[in-house]
Structures are given as C-alpha cells and as structure tokens.
Amino acid sequence: MPGVSLTINDKKVRVxxxxxxxxxxxxxxxxxxxxxxxxxxxxFGACRLxxxxxxxxxxxxAACVTPVEEGMTVLTESPAVVEARRTIIELLLANxxxxxxxxxKSGNCRLQDYAYRYGVKRTPFEGTRDxxxxxxxxxxxxxxxxxxxxxxxxxxxxxxxxxQAVLGFAFRGPATRVxxxxxxxxxxSDCVFCQNCVAVCPTGALRDKYLAxxxxxxxxxxxxxxxxxCANGCHFYLLRKEGKVVAVAAxxxxxxxxxxxxxxxxxxxxxxxxxxxxxxxxEKGFAAVSWTEALGLEELAGKLWPK
Amino acid sequence: xxxxxxxxGTGCVASHSRQVTARLKAxxxxxxxxxxxxxxxxxxxxxxxxxxxxxxxxEGILYCRVREEDVEAIVTEHLEQGRLVERLLYQDPVTxxxxxxxxxxxxxxxQSRHVLKxxxxxxxxxxxxYLAVEGYQGLKKALALPxxxxxxxxxxSGLRGRGGAGFPTGLKWExxxxxxxxxxxxxCNADEGDPGAFMDRSVxxxxxxxxxxxxxxxxxxxxxxEGYIYVRAExxxxxxxxxxxxxxxxxxxxxxxxxxxxxxxxxxxxxxxAGAFVCGEETALLASIQGERGMPRPRPPxxxxxxxWGQPTNINNVETxxxxxxxxxxxxxxxASLGTEKSxxxxxxxxxxxxxxxxxxxxxxxxxxxxxxxxxxxxxLEDRGFKAVQIGGPSxxxxxxxxxxxxxxxDSLTAAGAMMGSGGLVVMDDSTCMVEVARFFLNFTQAxxxxxxxxxREGIQQMLAxxxxxxxxxxxxxxxxxxxxxxxxxxxTALCGLGQTAPNPVLSTLRYFRAEYxxxxxxxxxxxxxxxxxxxxxxxxxxxxxxxxxRRRCPAGAISGEAREPHxxxxxxxARCGTxxxxxxxxxxxxx
Ligand SMILES: Cc1cc2nc3c(=O)[nH]c(=O)nc-3n(C[C@H](O)[C@H](O)[C@H](O)COP(=O)(O)O)c2cc1C
Ligand code: SF4
Ligand code: SF4
Ligand code: SF4
Ligand code: SF4
Ligand code: SF4
Ligand code: SF4
Ligand code: FES
Ligand code: FES
Numbered sequence: 060m061p062g063v064s065l066t067i068n069d070k071k072v073r074v075x076x077x078x079x080x081x082x083x084x085x086x087x088x089x090x091x092x093x094x095x096x097x098x099x100x101x102x103f104g105a106c107r108l109x110x111x112x113x114x115x116x117x118x119x120x121a122a123c124v125t126p127v128e129e130g131m132t133v134l135t136e137s138p139a140v141v142e143a144r145r146t147i148i149e150l151l152l153a154n155x156x157x158x159x160x161x162x163x164k165s166g167n168c169r170l171q172d173y174a175y176r177y178g179v180k181r182t183p184f185e186g187t188r189d190x191x192x193x194x195x196x197x198x199x200x201x202x203x204x205x206x207x208x209x210x211x212x213x214x215x216x217x218x219x220x221x222x223q224a225v226l227g228f229a230f231r232g233p234a235t236r237v238x239x240x241x242x243x244x245x246x247x248s249d250c251v252f253c254q255n256c257v258a259v260c261p262t263g264a265l266r267d268k269y270l271a272x273x274x275x276x277x278x279x280x281x282x283x284x285x286x287x288x289c290a291n292g293c294h295f296y297l298l299r300k301e302g303k304v305v306a307v308a309a310x311x312x313x314x315x316x317x318x319x320x321x322x323x324x325x326x327x328x329x330x331x332x333x334x335x336x337x338x339x340x341x342e343k344g345f346a347a348v349s350w351t352e353a354l355g356l357e358e359l360a361g362k363l364w365p366k
Numbered sequence: 367x368x369x370x371x372x373x374x375g376t377g378c379v380a381s382h383s384r385q386v387t388a389r390l391k392a393x394x395x396x397x398x399x400x401x402x403x404x405x406x407x408x409x410x411x412x413x414x415x416x417x418x419x420x421x422x423x424x425e426g427i428l429y430c431r432v433r434e435e436d437v438e439a440i441v442t443e444h445l446e447q448g449r450l451v452e453r454l455l456y457q458d459p460v461t462x463x464x465x466x467x468x469x470x471x472x473x474x475x476x477q478s479r480h481v482l483k484x485x486x487x488x489x490x491x492x493x494x495x496y497l498a499v500e501g502y503q504g505l506k507k508a509l510a511l512p513x514x515x516x517x518x519x520x521x522x523s524g525l526r527g528r529g530g531a532g533f534p535t536g537l538k539w540e541x542x543x544x545x546x547x548x549x550x551x552x553x554c555n556a557d558e559g560d561p562g563a564f565m566d567r568s569v570x571x572x573x574x575x576x577x578x579x580x581x582x583x584x585x586x587x588x589x590x591x592e593g594y595i596y597v598r599a600e601x602x603x604x605x606x607x608x609x610x611x612x613x614x615x616x617x618x619x620x621x622x623x624x625x626x627x628x629x630x631x632x633x634x635x636x637x638x639x640a641g642a643f644v645c646g647e648e649t650a651l652l653a654s655i656q657g658e659r660g661m662p663r664p665r666p667p668x669x670x671x672x673x674x675w676g677q678p679t680n681i682n683n684v685e686t687x688x689x690x691x692x693x694x695x696x697x698x699x700x701x702a703s704l705g706t707e708k709s710x711x712x713x714x715x716x717x718x719x720x721x722x723x724x725x726x727x728x729x730x731x732x733x734x735x736x737x738x739x740x741x742x743x744x745x746x747l748e749d750r751g752f753k754a755v756q757i758g759g760p761s762x763x764x765x766x767x768x769x770x771x772x773x774x775x776x777d778s779l780t781a782a783g784a785m786m787g788s789g790g791l792v793v794m795d796d797s798t799c800m801v802e803v804a805r806f807f808l809n810f811t812q813a814x815x816x817x818x819x820x821x822x823r824e825g826i827q828q829m830l831a832x833x834x835x836x837x838x839x840x841x842x843x844x845x846x847x848x849x850x851x852x853x854x855x856x857x858x859t860a861l862c863g864l865g866q867t868a869p870n871p872v873l874s875t876l877r878y879f880r881a882e883y884x885x886x887x888x889x890x891x892x893x894x895x896x897x898x899x900x901x902x903x904x905x906x907x908x909x910x911x912x913x914x915x916x917r918r919r920c921p922a923g924a925i926s927g928e929a930r931e932p933h934x935x936x937x938x939x940x941a942r943c944g945t946x947x948x949x950x951x952x953x954x955x956x957x958x
Binding site for chain 2: 103105108121126143147150186209211227233
C-alpha cells in the first residue's frame with residue numbers, strides 16, 4: 060500500500076502522503092488538543108496548542124499543519140510538549156477574564172477543557188485583561204471580545220463558508236483583535252446572523268443570544284436535527300432541558316451546508332416550547348416582527364390566502 | 367573632463383545635498399568651468415554621517431559635510447587653483463590626520479566593495495552609467511546559457527540569501543525551477559524593516575539596475591514571466607529610482623517582451639508595502655502583494671512550490687539579487703574565492719552605535735568583528751570600553767568582547783547565539799545596560815508581532831513585562847527561570863521567524879551577562895549605571911561648594927544643606943530624576 064509510515068508515541072501507522080500529523084494521530088485514537096484547527100476550514104496554525112515533538116527537529120511543529128514524513132517519530136505528550144502546551148494555556152489565560160463561574164460557555168469551552176486537561180489552575184503572568192465593551196446590540200449574537208483567543212475560526216467560517224467576510228483580524232501585536240470592518244458592532248456590519256462563527260468559536264467569545272440564561276451546558280440534552288427548509292440540509296441541535304426544547308443551536312457548518320438565520324428561526328418556531336418574538340434588521344435597527352414576516356412568508360401567505 | 371559627484375542618497379539629501387548640487391552647477395557656470403567639470407548625482411556611499419559628500423574625480427578627493435556656503439571655496443580653491451580645501455577633508459578619528467583621497471580613508475580602505483561598487487560612483491538615474499560599468503552583461507551571458515546552467519553557476523558560487531536565514535540561493539532557484547506549474551514568479555524582498563538597517567535602501571537608491579538585472583537573471587533561470595519588487599513605502603527615493611530604472615530597462619529591451627531579442631519575456635512590477643516589520647517575512651509579504659493582511663502562514667508549502675496566487679515563486683532579498691550579476695560576469699569561481707568555506711562573498715553591514723565611524727560597510731565573509739569595529743569603525747566613541755555588539759537586527763544576539771575575534775559568517779554567528787540577519791551591527795560601550803538592551807529589542811518585536819500565534823503575541827509581551835520590571839528594580843527570584851522558559855517555548859513553537867527569533871536578545875544577554883541581570887534583581891543595582899530607577903545619587907562633600915542650585919531645583923525636596931556648606935541627599939526622599947546631576951557645576955554629584 061503506498062503511503063507514508065511513521066511512529067506516534069511508539070505506535071506505527073501508515074497514512075496517505077499529505078496527511079497531517081494530527082490526522083495520523085487520530086487514526087491511532089491519539090487526541091492532540093486543538094483550538095484553531097477545524098477540518099472544515101482552511102489550515103491556519105495559529106494557536107500552537109497542537110505542537111508535538113518530532114525526533115530530529117529543533118522546533119515543535121504544529122500537528123494540524125505539518126504533513127507527515129516517511130519514518131517520522133512523533134511524541135505527542137513529551138515533557139517539552141507538555142511544557143509548551145501549559146505555557147500557551149497560561150499565556151492565553153493571562154489575557155482572559157476567567158469568568159467560568161458565570162460564563163454561558165462553561166462546560167462546552169475548549170479553553171476550559173484544556174486548562175483542566177493540563178492542570179493549569181492559574182496563570183503566573185500578569186496580563187492586561189482589557190475591558191473591551193460587549194457587542195450585543197443585535198438580537199442574535201453576543202460578541203465578547205474579552206474572551207476571544209484570536210483563533211481565527213470565526214474569520215474563516217464567515218469567509219469560507221458563508222462568503223460574507225464580516226469578521227477579520229485588525230491591529231498588531233498585543234492589540235490584535237478580531238473585529239467587523241472598521242471595528243463596528245456586528246449589528247451595524249453586514250452580518251447575516253447565520254451563526255457559522257458562533258458554531259465554531261471554541262470559547263465564550265461568540266454566543267447565541269437565545270441561549271443566554273436558558274441553562275448550563277451540562278443540563279441540556281442536545282439532539283441533532285437536519286433543517287428541512289432547503290436542499291442544503293444544515294445541521295442544528297435541539298437543546299432540551301427537562302424534556303422541553305429551550306433553544307435551537309447552530310450545529311456547525313460544512314461546505315455546501317451554509318446554515319442561515321431563516322432556517323434557525325423556523326426550527327425555533329417549530330420546536331421551541333416558548334419561541335421568542337423574532338426580530339429583523341431594518342433601516343433603523345432591529346425591530347420585532349411577526350413570525351410570518353421574519354420567515355419571509357408574507358408573500359407566500361398573500362398568494363395562498365389573498366385578502 | 368573632471369567629474370564632481372554629489373551624493374543624492376537619502377541621508378545626504380536630508381542634509382541638503384540637493385542645494386549643494388544646485389549651487390555647484392551655478393558656480394561652475396559663473397566661473398566658466400562647465401566645459402571642464404561635470405556635476406553628477408550618485409546614490410549613498412554608506413558614510414551618511416559625514417554627508418553631504420562631494421567627490422572630485424578623477425583624483426577621488428572626498429569632501430565631507432559640504433554645505434552650500436562651502437561650494438564657492440571648492441570651486442575657487444580646488445577647481446581653479448588646484449588647492450585642497452583642508453577644512454572639508456575627512457579627519458581620521460583616531461590619528462586626527464586629514465585624509466584627502468577617498469580610497470585612503472580607513473573606513474573604505476578595509477572594505478571590499480563589490481556589491482556597493484557602483485553606489486556613490488554612478489548616476490543611478492541613468493542607465494548609460496550602469497551600462498558603462500558592464501551593466502546587463504550578466505543578463506546577456508545568462509540568456510546565452512541553458513536555464514539549468516545558470517542555476518548551477520549560482521549553486522557553485524555558494525551564494526546564500528542575504529535576507530537573514532542564509533538559505534543557499536542556487537538551491538532555492540532549483541526548487542522553484544523544478545516545481546510544477548507554468549506561471550512562476552520572482553519576488554524581490556525590499557521590505558527592510560530592521561530598525562537602523564539601510565543596506566537594501568542604499569543599493570536600490572544607488573544601483574537599482576543591479577537589482578533588476580539580478581531579478582531578470584533569476585526569472586530566466588526559474589522560468590518566470592512576471593516579478594514583483596515589494597518595497598516599503600517609507601523609501602520614496604528608492605521607489606522613484608526603481609521606477610526610473612524600470613522604465614529605462616524596458617525602453618532598452620532588458621525587461622518586457624523578448625528580452626535582448628531572445629524568446630525570454632519578463633515584466634517586473636513595483637509594489638509599495640505599508641511598512642509592517644512582519645511583512646518582510648516571505649509568506650506575509652506574498653499575502654500583502656495579494657492584497658491580504660500581512661500575516662505569515664505555515665510552511666510547507668514553501669513559496670518555491672506555492673507562492674504568489676498559489677504558483678511557484680522565488681523570493682530573494684535585494685542584496686542577494688544584487689550579487690547575481692557580479693557572479694554571472696566574473697564567474698562562480700571568482701565569487702567562491704571570497705569569504706569562508708560555507709559563507710561566500712561579501713556582506714553589507716550597517717555599523718552603528720558607539721563607534722567612531724558609522725555607516726554601511728561591505729566586507730568579505732569571515733572577517734572578524736574586531737576588524738569591523740576597531741579598524742573600519744575606528745574603535746569606540748570617546749575611547750570608552752567595548753562591551754558588546756548586537757548583531758542581526760531586533761532578533762539577533764549580543765556578543766561580548768570574548769567573541770570579538772569571531773569570524774563573521776552565518777554558522778559562527780548562529781553558534782554564538784546571534785545571527786547574520788540582514789546585517790545590523792550595533793556597538794555598545796560599557797555604559798550600556800544589557801537588560802535594558804534586551805528590553806528595548808523585545809519592545810520592538812512585541813509591537814510588531816502580527817498577532818496570529820499565541821506564543822509570539824502573548825509570550826513576548828510577558829517577557830517584556832518581566833524585563834521592564836527588572837529594569838525598574840522590581841525583579842523577583844524566579845524571573846530569570848520564567849524568562850528562560852518563555853524563551854524556550856516561544857522559540858520552539860512560534861509560527862514564523864519573528865517569534866522564533868524574538869527571544870534571542872534575552873537569551874544571548876542571559877548567556878553572556880547573567881550577572882548583570884542578577885545584580886538588578888538581587889541587589890537592585892544596575893552595574894552599567896543606566897537604569898535610572900536603580901541608581902542612588904550622592905554628593906561628594908569635597909567637591910560640593912554649597913551653591914544651593916541642586917537644593918532649589920530638586921523636585922522631591924530631597925536635598926538639604928546650608929549655603930556654602932556641602933549638601934546631602936536623603937535617599938529615602940530622592941525620586942531619582944537626575945536633575946541635580948545635570949545641574950551641578952562642581953560635578954559634585956555622582957551616582958552609584
Ligand atoms: C519577521 C521577519 C522579517 C523579515 N524581514 C525581511 C526583510 O526586511 N528583508 C528581507 O530580505 N528578508 C526578510 N526576512 C526574511 C524573508 O522571510 C526571506 O527569508 C528572505 O526574503 C529570503 O531571501 P534570501 O534567500 O535572499 O535571503 C524576514 C523574515 C522574518 C521572519
Ligand atoms: S470562555 Fe471558557 S475559559 Fe473563558 S470564561 Fe468562559 S468558560 Fe471560562
Ligand atoms: S453570523 Fe454569519 S455572517 Fe455574521 S459574522 Fe458570523 S459567520 Fe459572519
Ligand atoms: S471570536 Fe471565537 S472563533 Fe473568533 S477568533 Fe475569537 S475565539 Fe476564535
Ligand atoms: S439553515 Fe438555511 S441554508 Fe441550511 S438547510 Fe436550513 S434553510 Fe437551508
Ligand atoms: S510568530 Fe509572531 S509574527 Fe509570526 S505568525 Fe506568530 S504572531 Fe505572527
Ligand atoms: S535625583 Fe532628583 S530627586 Fe534625587 S536628589 Fe537629585 S534632583 Fe532630587
Ligand atoms: S490547532 Fe494547530 S495551531 Fe491551533
Ligand atoms: S546618503 Fe550620502 S553617504 Fe549615505
């Protein structure tokens with residue numbers, strides 16, 4: 060069988076050429092932590108949490124973007140790797156609010172998971188912990204730039220899946236941030252609230268506003284559903300709490316399954332016991348409208364039931 | 367006919383060389399000397415500190431710091447009466463001797479100017495001046511050879527990239543040549559973001575055709591039909607000269623369709639960059655040319671396989687390209703005879719800091735630091751003690767006196783904890799605090815980090831915070847270990863060269879000057895007496911005449927004493943502002 064053979068943590072594996080170390084490790088059921096990687100998005104290699112040791116190399120390459128090579132010997136949890144991962148988590152936490160106690164994302168947050176996995180209780184560094192204003196003047200998404208770890212997943216999701224390119228990197232050095240163009244709020248931007256970005260965000264920096272206050276993540280029983288409203292068939296989760304569907308969460312996009320606001324709203328109307336009143340964007344901002352209007356059914360209704 | 371060359375490089379223009387040129391032309395006219403002397407402008411000589419420079423040829427007499435008012439003397443005394451204008455001659459900082467001939471000045475005598483040969487000697491805005499010194503002969507030669515042969519010549523010459531990492535140029539060309547794809551590109555990296563570096567600027571301003579010729583040879587060798595010169599917008603003169611050179615080269619058939627009547631066609635374009643340091647990193651530079659944010663991406667794929675718009679792209683530095691025509695003209699063997707076993711040819715350095723002669727110097731690889739600093743540079747200013755030389759730009763390292771005899775080549779420098787980088791050489795004397803030096807460079811790199819990867823964006827700012835604390839006397843036990851751990855992780859895990867090398871100034875100063883860090887942390891003392899917040903101010907009672915100047919101006923009210931009696935400073939109250947030190951005429955105040 061053609062391909063590349065390598066050894067990961069003393070286990071041999073053979074994979075097709077061009078496979079990344081991360082994918083090869085998955086073949087062996089070895090999980091390497093990742094914050095910025097998502098196989099549906101283009102490779103980025105930014106968080107560096109996935110670094111591994113490769114015998115004979117001076118640096119620790121990032122497993123998510125490093126192709127395997129014949130005869131490679133990889134260690135995924137060597138002392139140097141663990142030191143690097145712990146340090147990276149400590150560095151991220153130095154500029155993080157650490158609100159896990161009240162954060163909606165708690166229990167479903169990768170940063171929290173990895174801090175737990177590597178036993179990082181506190182950071183030895185003094186960060187600046189900026190107090191950037193919350194961006195929540197729209198009915199759908201709460202953007203908390205203070206919790207953003209700049210993994211760039213939302214940037215790629217918005218651009219590559221949605222084709223909208225609302226979010227982008229701005230500024231340099233420690234001031235770097237992910238923002239809509241000209242640093243306006245999401246509500247003022249060209250955002251169409253498809254929530255592709257929310258679905259991929261590994262932290263609480265981008266959150267579904269409908270979910271706010273509805274419960275802790277571990278109280279929900281998520282059920283995967285497919286949106287029936289168009290041929291794309293996008294993925295969503297019905298979040299059940301004590302048997303009642305409390306919200307419909309974006310399930311994460313895939314190529315050709317772009318997810319849209321309309322699909323999510325329609326599912327919300329169908330499944331939620333207490334659907335919130337929908338709002339749409341008008342010239343003057345967001346306004347509450349009827350469900351028929353929100354779902355664009357007025358025209359259809361007009362044809363079916365002429366007044 | 368005699369020639370009067372007036373430097374029109376950025377440095378000399380800033381010290382008003384344009385006015386000198388105008389005044390010279392007017393004076394020649396007034397004295398009816400236009401038939402005998404011709405005024406010409408040149409690019410930088412690398413001696414900008416002495417500028418504006420005026421050279422009288424054929425004798426090669428150099429006049430320094432020539433002002434408009436001096437023009438009359440040059441014309442009447444030198445040109446008409448054949449007498450040197452003594453006061454405008456260069457004075458050797460060591461022997462104090464006046465030196466008339468350009469090539470007798472130590473600064474130049476000990477250099478080997480091959481790449482810089484034309485800089486300061488030909489008019490960069492006139493292609494005929496370049497053609498007169500065998501310009502475009504290298505391209506002609508290359509076009510008569512098979513592509514593989516041109517690549518072989520570069521491989522045999524041993525040329526390595528001058529942009530920092532020293533990657534073998536011939537090998538890079540070969541990769542790009544062999545990469546599949548029929549649209550290939552050549553790119554010239556003229557971003558030159560290192561603070562204090564100006565070698566690439568000088569070459570572009572002083573000899574732009576050499577760079578174009580080098581790029582065209584590379585384009586032919588790898589099979590590219592298009593190329594970009596990415597030059598920082600802060601170099602307006604370089605951009606202007608490149609535009610002129612490009613237009614002239616097109617007009618004469620050296621660039622564009624069917625170059626020199628062959629089947630080879632290549633167009634070159636200029637792109638101005640917004641001047642972020644990280645845009646010099648090759649993948650960030652390519653992104654920037656494509657109109658995206660200048661942010662590095664992981665390699666592989668290397669640009670040689672997937673560069674501009676995903677096509678095979680050869681990217682080299684300005685100086686690298688400027689070496690290429692020389693190699694083609696004079697042969698790989700000649701080139702390989704310069705330099706050392708593994709580092710061939712010459713390298714241009716920007717010599718700055720506490721040396722007597724500062725400027726651009728081109729030296730053969732393998733020359734020692736001592737020769738550069740003490741012979742060419744004339745030694746340390748005010749004859750103070752040498753402490754260290756910082757080499758390799760903001761992410762290079764600081765080498766102490768014990769390394770003065772280190773041969774300057776890629777591998778020795780890297781082994782000693784520094785690097786060639788683009789060729790910055792900052793000399794430091796014994797008044798320099800090495801912790802502060804490290805802090806200074808990290809302050810630069812942390813601000814210039816593109817912000818993409820965690821270790822670089824977050825890690826360097828933490829290293830900076832620790833260093834800043836130490837220089838303020840708030841260092842703690844464990845700080846050095848923390849610095850070392852951060853340095854290790856950042857070097858090992860950062861995505862691009864910026865992060866991977868940013869800790870070097872800290873690591874090299876920790877390696878050679880650890881005691882200085884410890885003095886700051888443990889004894890709250892700055893041995894170089896440079897960190898203001900760690901100094902204590904004292905008054906020598908034998909020198910103080912009780913003039914009360916310091917007492918009256920001390921913002922902290924820390925000084926007491928009767929008039930005409932020696933004063934004293936209360937260290938508890940003293941705010942360490944240094945006012946008294948500057949004020950005291952008796953020099954009675956000293957710091958410890
Ligand atoms: C942060 C950073 C900045 C750089 N800046 C420059 C630069 O200003 N000029 C340059 O030629 N190379 C620069 N480089 C090196 C380039 O990435 C690349 O290696 C070089 O242009 C290749 O040319 P060479 O092989 O001729 O040296 C930089 C690299 C890094 C990591
Ligand atoms: S985003 Fe994650 S780590 Fe941050 S406060 Fe919320 S749960 Fe905690
Ligand atoms: S909701 Fe959709 S359009 Fe809006 S920023 Fe997120 S991905 Fe882009
Ligand atoms: S908002 Fe979320 S997805 Fe976007 S960069 Fe920040 S952490 Fe990553
Ligand atoms: S979410 Fe939108 S795009 Fe996706 S299937 Fe439903 S209606 Fe179609
Ligand atoms: S090392 Fe620094 S400059 Fe390079 S990609 Fe990472 S953040 Fe950007
Ligand atoms: S250093 Fe400043 S505060 Fe201290 S004694 Fe002198 S003048 Fe006063
Ligand atoms: S997951 Fe590999 S660098 Fe972020
Ligand atoms: S600009 Fe004239 S010597 Fe540099």
